[in-house]
Amino acid sequence: MRHSPRLPLYVTLATFLLALIACVAQFPAMLSWRVAANLLTDNAFLGIVAVGMTFVILSGGIDLSVGSVIAFTSVFLAVLIRDAGIHPLAAFALALGVSTLFGAAMGAIIHHLEMPPFIVTLAGMFLMRGMAYVLSTDSVPVTHEFYGWLQSLYWRAPDGGRFRLIGFLMILTFLLAMLALHRTRFGQNVYALGGSAQTAQLMGVPLARTTIGIYAVSGGLAGFAGIVYSLYTSAGYSLATVGVELDAIAAVVIGGTLLSGGAGFVLGTFFGVLIMGLIQTYIVFDGQLSSWWTKIVIGGLLFAFILLQKVLGWATTARIRPATASAARS
Amino acid sequence: MEQMAEPVLQATGVSKYFPGAIALDEVDLRLYPGEVHALLGENGAGKSTLIKCLTGAYARDGGAILLEGVEIDPRDPLDSQRLGIGTVYQEVNLLPNLTVAENLFLGRQPTRFGFVDHRRMKRDSARILAEYGLEIDPGRLLSSFSIAVQQIVAIARAVEMSGKVLILDEPTASLDREEVELMFSVVRRLTARGLAVVFITHFLDQVFALCDRATILRNGRVVGSRLLREAGQTEIVTLMLGRQLEAATRTPHEAEPGEVLLSFAGFGRRGAIEPFDMTIRSGEVVGLAGLLGSGRSETCAAIFGAAPADRGEARLRGLPVRLGDPREAVGHGLAFCPEDRKIDGIVGDLSVRENIVLALQARQGWAKPISRARAQEIAEGYVKALDIRLAHLDMPIRLLSGGNQQKALLARWLATEPALLILDEPTRGIDVGAHAEILNLIERLRARGMALLVASSEMEELVACAGRVIVLRDRRQVEELTGADISPDAIVRAIAGEEEAA
Incomplete structure (x- = not known):
């Protein structure tokens, strides 16, 4: 038997299809443009932030700060637009700059001070949540005609479902990330780092640049997710998106990425997000189930995927045969 | 081989001191192109320290290293690799989670329009590995191959990146007999191309099977350098252990052993x-x-x-x-x-x-x-x-x-x-x-x-x-x-x- 590194990805795809079939079998109405459109719109910010998390987890790290960065960004935008009167586009650029720099700074601390990412980003999580409170403790509404215009952009499906701008932004993010991870040297370095930082260094991978780059990408995408969240809710609220970092991690793992790094695909994360969205949609359709069932099912799925990775790991090590029979004859 | 060519690498008087100990004391080493040079010695003799000084992993405290007649001073293993000294260790220093091709080309991938050209990378990898007698699919994960194949990929990478001197630090320690043969055939191909190879191992049979020359270290000093076709195993072992073989007192057992x-x-x-x-x-x-x-x-x-x-x-x-x-x-x-x-x-x-x-x-x-x-x-x-x-x-x-x-x-x-x-x-x-x-x-x-x-x-x-x-x-x-x-x-x-x- 020959197992491809894509096997977890196929398992994720199969899980998604099975879940979809199960949902549609019970509620045929779920197979509609409307549901698909809502799935993309409602999970846009989670998808974007999960892309950043994929980079981080592939490199063997973790970023706990992203939920707070989303909340901070949404409040930051609202305050800039309402109180400072800055045009939303300029505010977007500022927010992206701040969040990217914040991520890069965490990456620099992780690399240069040799601190575990868990601790550094945990500190970052509290810091950003605190900064959001400093800006405003109340929910700040955003009312700007440019916001209204952005929110009015959608593609209307035959059955009236609305594919909104933010859904497309998420898909665009996934496409760009796939290109960056699989087709650039930076992307290869991310995988190398996740394999073994020490070996990667011996092989000439620039550790500092890559680590800082990875956390800058995660921070920047969290900022971008904050912008999308702000467009989604038309408000900035410092108590929002608590625990989203954990949802993002869950989406990445359900997407088949190895939690210890080095193996996985962005496409898997996309379906990871969709699976989580599908479960929520199912509960909405059912109407009787408590929304906590989402968490329970996700917990079960996570466990299953971690188990799957473990089993695949065993299979790989057991399969390496001593002799070179399969390979070489000089 | 008698016409003594210029050495590719010449180390003279290399010394390294650790607090309270002399790890290397004025060690000389000459590597000739097309030769496999064994570095022998018991544990603590200074083999690894010498290698680390040559590759820049340690800063040496004295001595000079000449590569093709030019004095070099590598700062770290990466630097020495760029200069032309590649090293392969007992532990495969490659990334098991990447494909063979990605491992061969990490850090120097061929690009097209700024993007990594996977197809060319695979094609080039297959060509390179064929030179080493490996007909494998370079698109597969490194971890799906045996340690021997991984070692050969590591050698291929080191040679591709460096190309003058190849240091093999106990590469056969975890290999089977046939795998060792495979490794040897690879090394012989390389020396035929004019590469100088340093081979470190504890297995004397392998030394005599593969190497042309041996330098023996003991307690941080060179105690001898021999052409192996002129030396016997006893001479080498005696040099390594460095003891006068005095007749030890023997207390013969009287009692017959039991069941x-x-x-x-x-x-x-x-x-x-x-x-x-x-x-x-x-x-x-x-x-x-x-x-x-x-x-x-x-x-x-x-x-x-x-x-x-x-x-x-x-x-x-x-x-x-x-x-x-x-x-x-x-x-x-x-x-x-x-x-x-x-x-x-x-x-x-x-x-x-x-x-x-x-x-x-x-x-x-x-x-x-x-x-x-x-x-x-x-x-x-x-x-x-x-x-x-x-x-x-x-x-x-x-x-x-x-x-x-x-x-x-x-x-x-x-x-x-x-x-x-x-x-x-x-x-x-x-x-x-x-x-x-x-x-x-x-x-x-x-x-x-x-x-x-x-x-x-x-x-x-x-x-x-x-x-x-x-x-x-x-x-x-x-x-x-x-x-x-x-x-x-x-x-x-x-x-x-x-x-x-x-």
Whole structure:
């Protein structure tokens, strides 16, 4: 038997299809443009932030700060637009700059001070949540005609479902990330780092640049997710998106990425997000189930995927045969 | 080959000092193109330190390195790689989670419009690997191939990136016989292309099979450099061990050994020790001799089940027995004092008494605790019998001297009253007086009818205590010496494999 590194990805795809079939079998109405459109719109910010998390987890790290960065960004935008009167586009650029720099700074601390990412980003999580409170403790509404215009952009499906701008932004993010991870040297370095930082260094991978780059990408995408969240809710609220970092991690793992790094695909994360969205949609359709069932099912799925990775790991090590029979004859 | 070409790499007077120790003392090394140069020496001779100085992993404290006549001063391994010195270590320093092609090209991927050109990378990889005799799919994960193939990929990467000097630091340590052959064919292809190769290994047979020249290090100094087709194995081994082979005092055993206690047939473990046959009788001391890495410790670990055998069978008093893990072995009356007592043996912060009753307690099971009074009684008995010097039984064992720690460890196993006691380097790191006491103790235990298996690098020690010495080379039992045939000289000859070579 020959197992491809894509096997977890196929398992994720199969899980998604099975879940979809199960949902549609019970509620045929779920197979509609409307549901698909809502799935993309409602999970846009989670998808974007999960892309950043994929980079981080592939490199063997973790970023706990992203939920707070989303909340901070949404409040930051609202305050800039309402109180400072800055045009939303300029505010977007500022927010992206701040969040990217914040991520890069965490990456620099992780690399240069040799601190575990868990601790550094945990500190970052509290810091950003605190900064959001400093800006405003109340929910700040955003009312700007440019916001209204952005929110009015959608593609209307035959059955009236609305594919909104933010859904497309998420898909665009996934496409760009796939290109960056699989087709650039930076992307290869991310995988190398996740394999073994020490070996990667011996092989000439620039550790500092890559680590800082990875956390800058995660921070920047969290900022971008904050912008999308702000467009989604038309408000900035410092108590929002608590625990989203954990949802993002869950989406990445359900997407088949190895939690210890080095193996996985962005496409898997996309379906990871969709699976989580599908479960929520199912509960909405059912109407009787408590929304906590989402968490329970996700917990079960996570466990299953971690188990799957473990089993695949065993299979790989057991399969390496001593002799070179399969390979070489000089 | 007689026309002495210019050396590719010439190191002169390389010195390296560590606090309180001279690791390298004015070492010279000359590498010629197209030659495989073996770097030999026992552990601590300075082989690794020399390599680290050459590749820039350590900053040297003196000396010069000339590469093709130009003085170089590599700052780190990456730098030396760029200059032309590539290194492959025992542990494959590649990324198992990437494909073979990605590993070969990491950091220098071919790009097209700024994006990595995977197709070209795979094509080029296949072409490069074909030169090494590997017909594999470079698009597969590195981890899906055997260690030997991974090593060859590592060599290919090092050669592609460096291309002048290739240093192989124990690349064959975890390979099978056929895999070693595959590796050798690769190295021969490279030397045919004019590369200079440094080969470090503990396996003398491999040195003579592959290398043209050898430099032997001892205690940080070069003690000799030989063309191998002119030198014999005995000469090399004598240089490595560096001892005058004085006639050691031998105390022949009077008593005949008793019943066969343990017998092995085809017993072995892949990658650790080749299958061997052996019998151990009660009231007999069997010695295991051989160079470092020859399989001494591996034999002990396989018998005790610490690294269990994966082939062959063992019989205890004639009945088949499974030695799958140390618990089973202890249950069958085996005991094992490992080589590195700091790592494998003592529990430093527990008291001497607790350390002594540990194995006995483990055998009884935790449900039946040994009472404190009984533990005291046992510990006191052995402290007296073995003359362990200590202030009181409650002191942490790490405060004892090396020799006393070793004796306490012995006491632990003796407390279980084993039928077979396995001792791996029982006298390492202890002073001369304690040395003699341990040898005495071995003799006393033998006289009481215990079977002992003693692995040691000290030939005099084996000569003094063993009734039978099994000599290992390259993880194989190559000779068995009994009675009057046992002498340091005979052991060295067996290690060097003179009979076979002649």
